[in-house]
Amino acid sequence: MPYKDKEKQKEYHNSEKGKEVKQKYQQSEKGKETRQKYRQTEEGKKSERIADWKRMGVKSDDYNELYEYYINCWECENCGVELVEGIYYNNKRVLDHCHKTGKFRNVLCSYCNLLRGE
Numbered sequence: 558m559p560y561k562d563k564e565k566q567k568e569y570h571n572s573e574k575g576k577e578v579k580q581k582y583q584q585s586e587k588g589k590e591t592r593q594k595y596r597q598t599e600e601g602k603k604s605e606r607i608a609d610w611k612r613m614g615v616k617s618d619d620y621n622e623l624y625e626y627y628i629n630c631w632e633c634e635n636c637g638v639e640l641v642e643g644i645y646y647n648n649k650r651v652l653d654h655c656h657k658t659g660k661f662r663n664v665l666c667s668y669c670n671l672l673r674g675e
């Protein structure tokens with residue numbers, strides 16, 4: 558869209574018309590494809606992972622920093638097994654958090670995370 562004025566563009570995106578256009582786009586084939594592609598990128602994976610944590614109730618002052626820590630952790634902090642990202646194995650990388658406070662505790666394999674429970 559050839560908007561030169563950033564403010565105008567923002568205004569448009571927040572307007573009813575803008576929302577409608579955006580929704581239509583998201584439901585279109587092209588929109589779905591774009592979103593799917595975005596999910597394959599590092600940026601997309603990151604934002605999806607962080608959204609997941611928020612849904613699970615993980616609380617953090619800095620989700621970016623937490624993600625950096627998480628994604629660079631290659632061994633379970635409990636049993637030392639090598640971690641993999643995003644696959645449904647016992648050694649899937651999991652962010653362990655306290656279910657009461659939402660505070661991050663460790664990066665664990667999903668097996669240890671299950672054992673630890675609450």
Ligand SMILES: [Zn+2]
Binds near residue numbers: 633636667
């Ligand atoms: Zn483990």
